[in-house]
Amino acid sequence: MNPLLVALWAALLVAIPRVEAPRSDTTILIQGFGFRPKRLEVPLGTRVRWDNRDEIGHTVTATSDSGAAPLFAGVMEGKGQSFGFTFDRAGTFVYTCARHSFMRGETRVIAKGDQ
Amino acid sequence: MIMQTIRTRTLGLMAALALGGTAIGTAQGTAADLRVGLNTLLAEHIYLASSATGAALGGRTPEFQAAARALDLNSVALSRAIGSVYGDDAGTAFLALWRKHIGFVVDYTTGVAMKNRAKQDKAVSDLLGYATDFGAFLNSACPSLPTGVVADLVRGHITSLKAVIDAQAAGNPAAYADIRSAAAHMRMIADPVAAAIAKQFPERFAAR
Numbered sequence: 001m002n003p004l005l006v007a008l009w010a011a012l013l014v015a016i017p018r019v020e021a022p023r024s025d026t027t028i029l030i031q032g033f034g035f036r037p038k039r040l041e042v043p044l045g046t047r048v049r050w051d052n053r054d055e056i057g058h059t060v061t062a063t064s065d066s067g068a069a070p071l072f073a074g075v076m077e078g079k080g081q082s083f084g085f086t087f088d089r090a091g092t093f094v095y096t097c098a099r100h101s102f103m104r105g106e107t108r109v110i111a112k113g114d115q
Numbered sequence: 116m117i118m119q120t121i122r123t124r125t126l127g128l129m130a131a132l133a134l135g136g137t138a139i140g141t142a143q144g145t146a147a148d149l150r151v152g153l154n155t156l157l158a159e160h161i162y163l164a165s166s167a168t169g170a171a172l173g174g175r176t177p178e179f180q181a182a183a184r185a186l187d188l189n190s191v192a193l194s195r196a197i198g199s200v201y202g203d204d205a206g207t208a209f210l211a212l213w214r215k216h217i218g219f220v221v222d223y224t225t226g227v228a229m230k231n232r233a234k235q236d237k238a239v240s241d242l243l244g245y246a247t248d249f250g251a252f253l254n255s256a257c258p259s260l261p262t263g264v265v266a267d268l269v270r271g272h273i274t275s276l277k278a279v280i281d282a283q284a285a286g287n288p289a290a291y292a293d294i295r296s297a298a299a300h301m302r303m304i305a306d307p308v309a310a311a312i313a314k315q316f317p318e319r320f321a322a323r
Contacts (some may be wrong), residue, residue, distance in 0.1 A: 102211035
């Protein structure tokens with residue numbers, strides 16, 4: 001193969017910005033009126049999925065300050081329904097079930113280098 | 116090791132059931148103990164709840180406060196019993212749910228005292244909705260307990276306690292017969308729940 005062509009391909013490969021492969025889902029179960037696990041730590045960009053295993057509706061509603069709209073709010077009307085959210089910023093996100101306020105969960109999203 | 120864990124958890128349940136302050140038998144760890152213990156705590160729930168509502172409606176504040184405190188201790192004992200079988204998280208969730216229905220009963224009693232029909236209706240609606248939540252909770256812990264069946268039993272509990280409160284508010288002496296009926300109804304919840312738990316964990320609740 002022409003060495004010039006090889007060098008060109010190599011240069012192109014270096015120059016093309018790498019696209020991060022989407023991270024696989026991480027699942028939190030909603031079971032027995034609780035989030036399992038209650039606390040989760042994930043890397044930035046992770047898509048978290050909540051699966052409702054209870055025979056009743058639950059929500060996953062991020063808590064918000066001073067009446068601002070929650071960052072995410074998913075409603076699962078019954079067993080087998082799920083809701084997903086991709087965390088694209090770092091921080092600690094607390095959420096509850098709007099129907100059962102005693103249900104609380106927390107996801108800590110860690111940016112690269114913050115670990 | 117496993118047997119020791121089972122024994123510890125069983126004794127934990129028995130201790131939790133005994134927190135109601137009532138002897139539940141000398142043999143520990145049998146299905147019969149479980150049934151008797153749950154029946155005792157759930158009947159006690161009625162006696163204490165009706166003591167609290169009667170005192171509240173009669174304007175006897177110190178008596179109401181004492182009854183409410185005792186009622187909450189009964190709730191905690193029930194939650195510890197659940198937690199000893201299904202884990203601390205389940206016990207915590209149970210306590211929150213159980214206290215929620217007591218809050219709705221307080222709302223209903225307040226509505227009756229204020230002769231506020233809308234408040235009463237809202238409380239009844241909340242209580243009926245709660246019944247499904249409670250059924251779903253028990254079903255999650257013990258799948259052989261169908262959500263709908265448990266919810267219907269809890270609705271029976273709500274209806275029978277509502278009859279007590281209405282009679283107390285009216286100054287009707289029939290309130291005492293209603294209290295007995297409401298307490299007797301709790302057996303319809305305690306017996307199947309105890310049987311289902313014993314069946315779910317036969318190694319813990321061996322019939323002896």
